[in-house]
Amino acid sequence: MPKRRLVCPSPLEDAGMVTASKPDISFLIPAYNAAETLADCLGSLQKQSASNWQAVVVDDGSKDDTWNVLQGFAKADSRILIHRQANAGAAAARNAAAEFATGPLFCMLDADDWLDPAFIDSMLPVAAGGPQPTVAYCSYRRVTPDGRMLSVEIPPDLAGNRAKREFSSFCALAIHTVVFPRDLFIRMGGLDVELRTCEEWDLWLRMAFAGVSFQQVEGCLAFYRMKAGSLSGDPLKMLRDAVRVTSSAQALSLKEGLPPNDEDARWTAPALGQLRMLAWAASVNLCGEDELAALAELLPDFPNASGYESFLTEVILHGLQIGRKVARSDELIDLLELWKPAFLDLIQLLERHSLPGTGRRVEELVVWSISASDMSRSFALGHLQVVAIDIDKLTWITKVDGADTLLLHVFAGGRYVGSHVGPLWGDLSIHAQVRLIINELQAEDRLPAPLTFSYARSWATGAIRNARAFSEIMRQRGGRRKRLKHLFKTIQLTALVEAAVNWREADAGLPEAATHPRQPSAAPVVASADEPAETAGKQAALSEATTKKEYWERFFERPDPWNYVSVYEQVKYEQTLGLIPEGVGKALELACAEGLFTIKLAQKVGFVTAADISGRAVERATERCRGIANVELRVLDFVEDELPPEQDLIVCSEVLYFMDDEASLEQVCRKVAATLKPGGYLVTAHAHLRRDEPDRTGFDWDNPFGMGTIKNVLSNLPDLVLEETIETELYAIHRFAKRNTARPVVHIAPHGVPLDANVAKCIIWGPAGVDREVAWTNEAVTSIPVLMYHRIALDGPDSLRRFRIAPETFRKQMQFLRRQGYYALTAESLTNLLREGKPIQGRPVVLTFDDAYLDFLTDAFPILAENGFSADVFVVTDKVGGRSDWDAGYGDTAPLMAWGDIQSLHRQGIRFGSHLASHRPASSLDNATLLGEAALSRDALESRLGEAVRSIALPFGSTDFRVPGILAQAGYEIGFSTKPARTSFADHPLSLPRLEVRGDLPPKAFAELMGQPDAFIG
Incomplete structure (x- = not known):
């Protein structure tokens, strides 16, 4: 903690003049060569609507007539106390004044500033109220030397922990706008006398970390006189003191144990506060290249300004307006030639220490702000005309x-x-x-x-x-x-x-910008990331079937439509066989499909009659079972046809879902039960369906019911009793017996893994959510979350942790989206929907992956496929098959996908777009270079993928006013930035915002990002 000294003053010149009544507030006023301004300052106190105040004025070694002026005021007004000391600085003078002040509240007023007549009456009720120490503060105005009032400066909201954040970065309050308890000033140790500037900032900071409440008072009640030779005119001194205060803020934060990964921590980092002071002081004083270099050397760590362009624009504009003493930003146009050289030097300094293109972005935002104030003015600054x-x-x-x-x-x-x-x-x-x-x-x-x-x-x-x-x-x-x-x-x-047009002019023209004709588009298709084109055709053919038999014949046009040989199906087969008792003579297998389970069942029973409604399926089953003597195959519709009677065992699995309703289900189940001999068995396996059991993991098939209803119907039949169950997370296998009583036995077992993608994509994991079809029917949106990912991996530099999502975390995120009814749009379908301009049905989401890392192929794609999501991947075309050399400054680089990987994924439904060719920020490239690189990158993708590519995501999200127009000329129709927001119809189609999914935040952050903070995420 820096050393502070409360000065012990010498006796007052006229002790008998001290006011008899105790004042409500004391004003601490240092005066150095202030003879010309004291009348305005002290006169504003004498004009206060409240009269019970005290002013303690310390002449800090003035060389002009300050002391004589003070003596005159003190003799005429007993509320004004005066003291004289050798020059020691404003902080020491205020500390000295505090020793004489007797009011319970303090305000630190400069000798050249003044207050509104209502200042005391407005501020005291706030500062004096409440059991806890309270600091009251208000707005103020700067006044130029020629008497012009500049804009009112309104301080930020400092309620709660915001005071700590704000004061950690900059001085949020002007010194004479604050009223605070005298006891608090003493407890804080007064002002730091080693600070020649920023001493009040340091005091507010310490008060904030002491837990003091800051409360704003409405209205502009204070005035600041702008004059030459003030301490703000010494940028080196100001920045040196700012470095000290911000470093102290960091120490206080660490001592208090504030979370280092707090989202607000980036705004309170010392480096950002120091850069803010550098930019402001340089703008006020129009520091040239040499002065800027000297200022930069004072920063312990010059920060990368990328991402803070809007923030720095406000700081620079404020500094330019204050330094040029103008009220509005458009007034800077008339003074452009005066401040332009220093401004451009500052832009170059920011550019040298930041992501390339950052300086350009600040430059264009400054120009836009100035021009927006008066659009009738023409001017040029830097790259902008x-x-x-x-x-x-x-x-x-x-x-x-x-x-x-x-x-x-x-x-x-x-x-x-x-x-x-x-x-x-x-x-x-x-x-x-x-x-x-x-x-x-x-x-x-x-x-x-x-x-x-x-x-x-x-x-x-x-x-x-x-x-x-x-x-x-x-x-x-x-x-x-x-x-x-x-x-x-x-x-x-x-x-x-x-x-x-006057055709006598030569047409040097501007290249025509690409237009985007509005074309109607079809509703988005919900498809698996790996669903081939022929699958869509097959679904269309199935939907055209006129009879149940025709439906199943078409279904079995392709062999093995269920992928019987998958681990998932094979484990289920073995578990089903485990429930078949010994000594079974005659067995009937209903819906035998192509006979894979029939072969296994024949090994456990005396004789098997296997039947299916599809002739194609029975033909394949017959061929598969050729040579097995105890198997008979039949084409049979077990709903409409008679069943072979007197069976010892019936196996009927994965087929009862297809009954039209519960009444039809019960009728079929009675028919099956009647076919059993007394003491016979029924073994059935069926999946849990979300429609049937919404509060648990299950499949989202559109069948009318699932295992829950099937089990209940069978259990309620008077002829059957449930004997034994194998229960898994995804399905259950039951053995019913045709007898009077039994003691049910339940075995909890795992299902087979890994799951085939075509199975997994139909599963919704976890508790109740939102049905996708219900959302499609009942909901429509005008904004779409476009999610931005980079790597799906565990390994990598710690400094890049925010850009990595662990595979299991990513799986939970995709399961969350499925559970909440989201479906994935591609960039292409999003383009069409934005053009159409109509509300979009259901809950759409766009999943984007920058850079085309190899772990997208190995870790992300399988998870996308098992959840039925598509995605767009943006490729750095010159780096394909290499490594992410743009990450080299942070540690080990990561491998990127090769062209063969990209082509394979493209065939499986993944869409690809450009991430430029070199991964350089677009704002760092001149017009011709950016146009050429954007066009070449698109051409490379189109030649490899064999189809048009119209989407792009800019590296680092770097964009500026030129970029969308250049991308349009290069043939792109949709582009993504890193602006954190949902995409809406109002956004420019070549600069759409995205929501970054960060790997350094807790799981609940994803639910919050999707606007559902209380939803289960696993």
Whole structure:
């Protein structure tokens, strides 16, 4: 803790002048060469609506007439106490004043500032109220030397723990806007006299960590005089003191044991607070390259500013406005040449220490903020050229040297029409401007349509050119009105452009931005990540079947439709055999399919009659059982046909789901029971279905019921009694006996693993959730969660832990999505739905994976497949088959998928898009380089995958005003950033936000990310 000293003062010059009544508040006022401003300061106290105050003024070694002025005030007003000392700094002077102050509340007022008449009456009730120490604070205004009032500066909300976070990063309160208890000031040890600046910040910080309550008082009640030679004019001193205070904040946080992984910790890191002070002080004082270098050396750790661009923009703009003494940001345009060199030097400093492109992003945000204040002004700064045009007065626009980004504000007759941002390639002809107005702003109705010969000729020429199209439309029977309207509009727009353009100008033009025609799209298809195209065709054929028999014949067109040889089915077979008693003579197997279980059953019984409704299935079973003497195969519909009587055993598994309703089920079960001999057995195996048992793990098949209902129906038959059960998480196997009594036995057993993907994708794990079909019917959304993943792995550098999800955690996340009724959209289907602009049915989610790590193939894809989800993977095309060298600075790099891996996954339903070719941030590339890399990356993917690629996710989420337009020119239709939000119809299709799924957060964070914080996640 830094050393603080409360100065023991010498006796007051006139002790008899001390006020007799005890004041409600004492103002601690240091005065150094303040003769010219003391009248305003002390006069504002004398004008207070509350009169019971005290001012203790310490002359801190002034060389002007300060002391004489103070003596005059003290003789005229007994509430003003004065003291004189050798120059020791403002902190020491306030500590000295505190020794004389007798009020229970303090306020630290500078000798050149003043207060509103209502200050005391407004602040005291808050600061004096309550059993706990309370700090009251208010807003204030800066006043320029010539008396102009700048904007009101409103402090942040400091309730609760927010005070600790805010003061850990910067000084959130002006010194004279705060009222606090005298006892608290003494307990804190007063001000740190070793700080020449930031001493009040240090005091507020210590108060916050002492658990003091901060409460805001509405209104602007304080005024700050801006003057030359103030301590804020020494950026080195300010930054040096800020480093000390922020380091102290970190020590206090560690001492208190605040969680280091708190999401707010990044905003309170000392490095960020220090960078904030550097940017502000440099902007106020217009520090040049050498001064900036000196400031940078004071930072123990210069932070990467990527991700903090918006935050730094506010800091820099505030500093520029304060330093230039202007109230509005657009006033900076008139002073542009004054502050531009220092600003660009600051941008270069940020760029050198941050992710490439960070400086550009800050630059464009500053320009946007300034321009938004007055869109009628044209100017250029750095890479950006701002142009304001009036549609009625279009003229050639010359590109400014160094500019590669256009910010165009369009007016018509002085009224604002809209703005366009995008890449700037060269001069803008009138022709290019009109194209932008039409294509980008859809403001063709604001273009003049003059009744001139030129316009009429253009209209007529367009009509002649489209005569054939007109004739074809007229020959069509339906939709003619809509097509004619579109044709006439096209002709009119062409005529407008030609009429507006002075064709004597050479057209240096802007490359035309890609347009996105709205096209209707079908509802999204819920499909497995590994479902081949022929499966969809098969489902369509099944849905067209007219009879039950035809349905099953079509079902068995492909051999082994159930994947009988899987571990899951084989384990179930063995468990079923385990319930078959010894000594069975005649056995009937219903729904035997292709006879795999029939062979096993024949080894345990005397004779087996195996039957199935499908002739195709029975043919294959006959071939499989050829040579087995105790097996007979039949084509039989056990619902409609007579069953062979007098059976010792009937096996009827995985088929009773297909009854139409519970009444049909009961009728069939009675029929089966009647076929058994007295003392005979029925063995049946069926799965748990979520529809039947919603509170437990089960399959989401659309059958009317599952094992729960089947078991209940069989148990309620008077002829049968349940003897033995094998219960697993996914299914149960029961043995019923045709007798009067039995003592049921239940065995808990595991199911076979690993599960085949086509089985696993139908399972919903865990407790009750939301049925996908119910959500599709009852819900519609206008925003979609697009989830961003990187690696699904356990290994890797600790510093990259946030970008890794453990496979088992990922499995729980996918099971959560299935349980809550989500279905996966691909980027392509999302594009179509966004174009359509209508609410989207059900609960859609888009799963995206950046970088194409090899662990997507080995760990992510199997989990996606077993949950029936598709995904989009974004590939760094120049790095395919290599390693993630962009991670080299953090530790070992990770392997990436090869082209063969990508092609294999593509055949199984995974979609692929571009992650650029080199993994460089897009904002670090010039226009031509970015266009070339984006186009080459897309071409590489298309040539390998054999289909169009229209999606892209930018490395590091790095984007700027130019990027969407350049990506459109490269042929992309949908692009993803890292802006943390759900995607909505209002978002630009080439800069859609995504929600990052982090690996360094607890499991519940995923449920919170999906907006369901209380939902079970496993």
